[in-house]
Amino acid sequence: MTLTLTEHQLAIANGTEGQGAAMAMRIVADTARLMGAPRLIPVASAHIDGALYHGDSGTLFAEKLVEGAAKVKVRSTLNVGALDLVGCSKQRMPPAERDMAKRMMMAYEAMGCEPSWTCSPYQAGHRPALGSDVAWGESNAVVFCNSVLGARTNRYGDFLDIACAIVGFAPDYGLHRVENRRARVVADVSGLSEALRRSDVFYPVLGTWFGLEMVNSIGVVDGLQGMPNEDNLKAFGAAAASSGGVGLFHIAGVTPEAADVATALQGKPAEKIIHVTADMVLGALKRLSTTTDEAIDAVAIGSPHLSIDEVEMLLHLINGRKLEKTIYACTGRHVIRQIEANGQRSALEKLGVTFVADTCVVVTPILPEGNGVLMTNSGKFAHYAPGNTGYAVQYGSLKDCVESAITGRLTRDQALWR
Amino acid sequence: MALKADVLLEGQGEGEVLALTHPISFWGGVDPRTGLIIDARHPERGQSIAGKILAMPAMIGSSSAAAVMLELIHSGRSPTALIMPAPDAILLLGVIVAREMGWAVPPAYALSAADQRTLHGKRVSIASDGAITVAG
Numbered sequence: 001m002t003l004t005l006t007e008h009q010l011a012i013a014n015g016t017e018g019q020g021a022a023m024a025m026r027i028v029a030d031t032a033r034l035m036g037a038p039r040l041i042p043v044a045s046a047h048i049d050g051a052l053y054h055g056d057s058g059t060l061f062a063e064k065l066v067e068g069a070a071k072v073k074v075r076s077t078l079n080v081g082a083l084d085l086v087g088c089s090k091q092r093m094p095p096a097e098r099d100m101a102k103r104m105m106m107a108y109e110a111m112g113c114e115p116s117w118t119c120s121p122y123q124a125g126h127r128p129a130l131g132s133d134v135a136w137g138e139s140n141a142v143v144f145c146n147s148v149l150g151a152r153t154n155r156y157g158d159f160l161d162i163a164c165a166i167v168g169f170a171p172d173y174g175l176h177r178v179e180n181r182r183a184r185v186v187a188d189v190s191g192l193s194e195a196l197r198r199s200d201v202f203y204p205v206l207g208t209w210f211g212l213e214m215v216n217s218i219g220v221v222d223g224l225q226g227m228p229n230e231d232n233l234k235a236f237g238a239a240a241a242s243s244g245g246v247g248l249f250h251i252a253g254v255t256p257e258a259a260d261v262a263t264a265l266q267g268k269p270a271e272k273i274i275h276v277t278a279d280m281v282l283g284a285l286k287r288l289s290t291t292t293d294e295a296i297d298a299v300a301i302g303s304p305h306l307s308i309d310e311v312e313m314l315l316h317l318i319n320g321r322k323l324e325k326t327i328y329a330c331t332g333r334h335v336i337r338q339i340e341a342n343g344q345r346s347a348l349e350k351l352g353v354t355f356v357a358d359t360c361v362v363v364t365p366i367l368p369e370g371n372g373v374l375m376t377n378s379g380k381f382a383h384y385a386p387g388n389t390g391y392a393v394q395y396g397s398l399k400d401c402v403e404s405a406i407t408g409r410l411t412r413d414q415a416l417w418r
Numbered sequence: 419m420a421l422k423a424d425v426l427l428e429g430q431g432e433g434e435v436l437a438l439t440h441p442i443s444f445w446g447g448v449d450p451r452t453g454l455i456i457d458a459r460h461p462e463r464g465q466s467i468a469g470k471i472l473a474m475p476a477m478i479g480s481s482s483a484a485a486v487m488l489e490l491i492h493s494g495r496s497p498t499a500l501i502m503p504a505p506d507a508i509l510l511l512g513v514i515v516a517r518e519m520g521w522a523v524p525p526a527y528a529l530s531a532a533d534q535r536t537l538h539g540k541r542v543s544i545a546s547d548g549a550i551t552v553a554g
Contacts, residue, residue, distance in 0.1 A: 023518055030514045034426060034505050049481050054450050055489035061515055137481045157484035157508030159515045171507075215441060215476055245441070245478040290458055362446070383479075384446040386458035 003032045003171075004039055012167055020070025024166035031160055032171035041172045045128050046076040046165035047121050047145070049137030050158040051108040052363055053082035053101035061159065062107035065166070070111055073168035077116040077126045079138045080305075081105040082364040085117065086333050086357035092365040101364075111166070117358035118332030120234065120305040122149060125334070130256055133176050135164035139247075140238035140304045140380065146248040148233050150256035152176045155247040175248055181257060183220035183250050183264040184271045187213070190223030191275055196416050197227050200235070201397035202281075204379030207236035209284035211244025213274065218248050220264035225253035231307055238304050239379025243284075282417060288382040291392035294410040297372030298391070299401045300361045302330030303380040310398075311339055315348060317402040323352030324408040327401065328367070330360040352405070362388045375410070377401050421533055423501065423548040427513055429525030430546050431499025436470040437538035438462055443479025444486040444509060453495035471542060472497035475531035477506045487512025491521055499544055500526040501534055 005013070013025040032040060050058060082101040083091055093101065109115055118124050122144050128134045128151035136145045136153040137160070145151050154174040156164065164170040174180055187210065189197065196202050210219060228236070228251065240246040250258035258264035301314070306329060314329065329348070336357045339345040345355060361367050362384045367374065374391035376382055377398045385393050396404065396412045403411035439461050442448070447457040453468030468490070477483065487509055490496040500509070505528060516523045527548055541553040 027511075027514055027518060031507055031511065034510060034514075035507050036505075050485065052482060052485065054445075054482070054485045055493065057488045057492035057516075057519070058485050060492075061488065061519060064519070139479060139481045142481065155481055155508060157481050157511040159484050159488070160507065160511050161481075211478070215478065242443075242479055245476065287459070387446050387456040 003029060003037060005029060009040055009169065018069040020065040020068025021166055023065065023068060024070060024163040027160065027163040028167055028169060028171065035171055035173045037171035037173040039172050040169035041133055041176060042168055043074060043135045043164055043170045044132045045074050045126065045134045046072065046161050047079060047126065047136040047138060047141050048076050048108060048113055048161045048165060049079040050162050051078055051081050051105050053097065053104050056100050058158070059100045059104040059107065062104050065162070066107045066110050070166045072112045072165040074165055075126070076113040076165040077121040077124070078108055078113045079119050079141065080359045080363055081117055082359060084356060084358050086336055088336065088355040088357045089366055092369065108162070111162070116332065116334065118305045118334065120307065120332060123307045124332050133170065135161050135170045137161035139241035140234070142247055143237035143241045143249065144234055146175055147237060147250065147255050148230070155245070181218065181248060182266040182268065183218050185214065185217055185219040186222055186261055186270045186273045187219050187276055188222045188273065189276045192278060192281065197224060199416055200232060201377065201416065203228060203232040203236040204239040204377070205281055205285045205288065207239025208243045208288060208379050209281055210249065211240035211242060211246050212284065214240070214244050214246055216245040218250070220250035220252055220258055220261055222252045222261050224251050228254060231310055234304050235379065242380045242383035285395070285417060288379060288395035289393055290386050291373055291394060293373050293392065295373060296325055296375045296394065296404045296408055296410055298325055298367055299327040299375045299405045300330065300381050300385070301327060301377055301398065301401060302356070303360055303362065303378040306331040306335060308335055308338055311335060311344060313398060314353070314402070315344055317399055318348070318351055321351065321406050323405045325405045327353045327405050328356055328361050329353050330356040333357050367391060375401050375404050421529065421550040423527035423529040423544065423550060425546070425548045426505050426526040426528055427510060428546060431471050431525050431544040433469060433471045433498045434541050435473055435537040435539065436465065436467060437473040437534045438475060441476035441478040442474055443477070444483035445480035447479065448486055450486045450489035451493065453490060467497050468495040470497050471499045471501065473501040473529070473534035473537065475503065475534065477502065477509055481508055483509045484511035484515065488516050491516040491523060496524055499524050501529050502526070503531050504528055
């Protein structure tokens with residue numbers, strides 16, 4: 001299949017809208033050819049994951065687009081950067097790197113992207129309509145957008161998301177096409193205890209198992225009807241997109257393209273049916289912790305960024321007690337604004353919580369230097385913290401995290417897993 | 419038996435093949451400054467992908483893989499060629515963007531994970547049409 005561009009799209013590639021837009025169109029078209037897309041389709045919005053500093057190359061690319069007068073054509077929210085521009089937390093970065101990271105963030109704002117700086121844009125007011133085509137980056141945002149909102153996006157890598165936002169088009173392939181959104185595998189979890197299926201601590205673990213099992217395939221989970229809330233789905237997807245390359249999942253009776261299992265399968269037979277056992281989820285649970293050390297040095301929560309509900313739950317669980325170890329609570333400025341207004345930010349900071357806005361502890365140096373033990377309730381933090389921070393990980397529920405931060409020793413309720 | 423890969427991004431590659439035994443996320447899995455595999459749970463942790471022909475059975479995880487790829491190319495720590503079972507729009511974006519920036523980029527080829535394993539540890543050259551010659 002060869003790619004056909006419209007006259008309008010060819011004109012953009014030839015520079016009628018400036019050199020920045022021309023470069024963006026070449027990148028979109030090259031990707032379309034690589035992936036075998038026959039055409040480009042209009043997109044309604046974008047979520048941009050390219051403004052996180054990994055080295056000077058990304059800054060040079062963004063500034064080249066700005067020099068070429070590139071502007072986004074559709075609503076474009078920004079994922080996290082490397083700096084907390086709100087000023088809640090401090091980053092340990094050499095001045096030269098800090099300057100490049102700041103220049104990068106400013107370049108994306110200069111192109112007209114919204115300074116949302118969050119990996120939970122869908123909880124910051126950016127919720128594209130069911131069935132609409134969008135170009136989203138950030139693996140957890142992609143999987144939430146596809147699975148929970150039912151908008152259609154591929155797993156856009158850094159740079160393609162901004163390129164699509166600038167030209168307003170994306171390659172027509174993959175998850176933009178209905179037939180490719182069909183579940184192939186059924187994961188039946190109805191054999192697990194109902195108490196476990198109704199607990200918050202279950203979802204990152206099930207997501208980790210799901211990602212390892214599916215890798216890049218689409219699966220439908222059966223047996224969770226009426227159980228997960230939005231934050232559970234967020235945690236499940238983020239974990240599945242870390243341990244695997246999951247871009248879309250279905251949960252029967254819960255997510256919009258899966259009224260039931262047959263709908264998610266689009267009427268075709270399942271290629272595989274897995275009856276999920278307690279041993280399978282215990283295997284995933286075990287994998288999330290990388291140490292048996294019970295001395296905890298820090299706690300990190302908020303990957304993906306905390307919702308208002310999650311901050312309230314934290315406040316409730318701490319219940320006025322002073323923390324022995326810092327809880328790093330990562331969230332977006334949309335939440336910071338609200339908790340500043342209602343007094344929750346200062347109440348939690350007084351007890352030993354450090355809020356981290358615009359960024360998070362696994363993407364930029366915030367945790368104290370060293371090889372300590374980090375406790376978390378996030379499957380995504382558990383996955384990335386060892387490689388990116390040098391900390392070993394203990395995984396537990398939010399309640400376990402709070403109790404452990406209060407004493408500095410691991411406290412974990414294992415009852416649900418027995 | 420002669421192997422032939424499908425060409426994803428044009429060019430020729432030569433070097434020692436590092437065929438990973440487990441899928442990898444470049445972001446959080448590879449240090450963009452050194453080219454070392456840093457994912458604590460990855461079987462090839464501690465090995466360098468710089469200067470190798472890197473063969474991957476699948477790509478998982480973060481959508482920032484392209485940024486890590488771009489930085490590896492910019493800092494001269496990139497693999498000399500990439501092999502994957504099917505085109506991956508996230509990782510290869512880093513190569514496409516590097517080409518737009520005018521930097522020297524590695525070619526990319528498609529080859530099944532099973533065929534990748536047979537090349538592990540060998541010195542090979544890959545022609546511009548994807549034909550693979552094993553030197554030893």
